[in-house]
Amino acid sequence: MTNPAITNPAITNPALTNAFEYAPAPESRSVVEIAPSYGLFIDGEFAEAADGKVFKTVSPSSEETLSEVAQAGAEDVDRAVKAARKAFGKWSALPGAERAKYLFRIARIIQERSRELAVLESLDNGKPIRESRDTDLPLVAAHFFYYAGWADKLKYAGYGDNPRPLGVAGQVIPWNFPLLMLAWKIAPALAAGNTVVLKPAETTPLSALFFADVCRQAGLPKGVVNIITGDGSTGAELVAHPGIDKVAFTGSTEVGKAIARTVAGTEKKVTLELGGKAANIVFDDAPIDQAVEGIVGGIFFNQGHVCCAGSRLLVQESIQDELLDALKRRMRTLRVGDPLDKNTDIGAINSAEQLARIRTLADAGEAEGAERWAPECELPTSGYWFAPTLFTGVTQAHRIAREEIFGPVLSVLTFRTPEEAVAKANNTPYGLSAGIWTEKGSRILWMASKLRAGVVWSNTFNKFDPASPFGGYKESGYGREGGRHGLEAYLDV
Known part of the structure; x- marks a missing residue:
């Protein structure tokens, strides 16, 4: 059986290939x-x-x-x-x-x-x-x-x-x-x-x-x-x-x-x-599935072409493996392809120039020792495309952790204590946004007061309202x- 999610092209979870299919649903x-x-x-x-x-x-x-x-x-x-x-x-x-x-x-x-x-x-x-x-x-x-x-x-x-x-x-x-x-x-x-x-x-x-x-x-x-x-x-x-x-x-x-x-x-x-290089911070008491959705929306929304994108994932060390397993499962279901197809999750990179920058920084991440992962993906032969990608083993010295990539690339770092999370989140020339994932309201308020970011989301990400001010600090x-x-x-x- 041919899966349109692959041929039209998209990313799909191989385990679900025989469970259901998505027919193309293009907008005219x-x-x-x-x-x-x-x-x-x-x-x-x-x-x-x-x-x-x-x-x-x-x-x-x-x-x-x-x-x-x-x-x-x-x-x-x-x-x-x-x-x-x-x-x-x-x-x-x-x-x-x-x-x-x-x-x-x-x-x-x-x-x-x-x-x-x-x-x-x-x-x-x-x-x-x-x-x-x-x-x-x-x-x-x-x-x-x-x-x-x-x-x-x-x-x-x-x-x-x-x-x-x-x-x-x-x-x-x-x-x-x-x-x-x-x-x-x-x-x-x-x-x-x-x-x-x-x-x-x-x-x-x-x-x-x-x-x-x-x-x-x-x-x-x-x-x-x-x-x-x-x-x-x-x-x-x-x-x-x-x-x-x-x-x-x-x-x-x-x-x-x-x-x-x-x-x-x-x-x-x-x-x-x-620009921005936002930290999306996940604590060990966070609801994993909800956090994964927030991570995906934070970095892959609009192909990562978002100044406040959650491009740095800071995950508490004790749940790193569990969270990354769930995140990779979710990334396998993302569909890349025709922007006018209503099934598409990730569209095209805006220009050849921007695509070249994304590729350069992703290659630099590998060259500097970070481990690159992306779901299997057949990209269209025409246009500008980049598969959703994450890097593990990232340090604060890596270019991918410091420079704004402005694409669907996520850098994963770990922390042990809230103080360490704040220090790593603030260790950037940018200060536009941040996200906090935890069940403790007191921790959310403490973290928000310490983070040097213009917008801090709690248990969500990339939410906007015309009545709410938006802007940043530093660069x-x-x-x-x-x-x-x-x-x-x-x-x-």
Whole structure:
């Protein structure tokens, strides 16, 4: 009997091969229309780049070209910033309740068109349709709904009786959660009365360009949201532009440091949400099956393309063997393959460049003496793929324990005491997130107070809510996004 889970390709538990089969369940691509080319969205209209330059965006699961997109240069950035500045006066003067109406409309349109957006996100990004459909899109709409509620209540946010918007916000977002990071940036900015120039990542521009159409459908005034596409040079032009009052960036620590140097000495406000190397800490009294699900979700969700991914597993020495046996059994059931297949657990790596980095660091782990394990897996012949992988015998000196891999690679370390767990968890230049698995509430509270991480989850991982602030310490950046705290970055307080 042929198992579609293997031929279509996926990872499966050999012991279950004859027990049941999964038929492919692909989502139709026809629900979303992708134009052969896209311009820049400036002042409410799409226009070509001033110098006519373009680049191609490809689907990481098939390497097919999805569309041709305009490459914004310095002149285009200047036009977008001027359009945002022109729109700022009227937009900021609107009563908060009027701004809220636009945000509510945007949220409702996102809900109504969520199927289109989910398919588009999976095509352009490579993530499984189940994640874009069930996680990304509901959270995107939730953020716009949440900040719509704040738009007429800013004086009650704790930032003075008359908080004022900053002006024009220049926002640069990454490729791992293109639409969700857009919502994190744009929703609070508009609620506070700012206007926006946003640059999506060059490998995932399509959902941001789709959002431009959502803005038009919602009747958003021209120039309030401008979207310029391009590579890192476009982002650098935007950050350095003198007409920008606020810079918001999510991405690598290296680029974040460059941005900090660029804005140093200026009056621009900055928030940076950068890399991470989170510790997921499992104690001997933790519910093993529940912890395994949290570990899998913590590192293999979105192919490990998550800044707060639980990429370091710290397991108490006495249960290491039991936990690893259960974890390997679970990993054998993960299905890698077509992102549009509703059965898929792990989709494609976003780009050839990112795949090369993952391979380099995984090879370094082996070269430095860690033991590599991955379930048997037949990967597709086209596209960018990497099987879910774990390393045991890892020390704190290993590159895979210190550097952000940003892929489906888990490093396993052990500890004996809570104090040792804290010391190892904090032994990193990053400080974005952490997870604790134990039945003792007192231990959770003690650990959380000692961990140098912006977000600490207890007996769960990778849970988000628009009302909860998110951000890190050290090389994971500064500032907070989400919640009431996320408004502060867009207000003159």
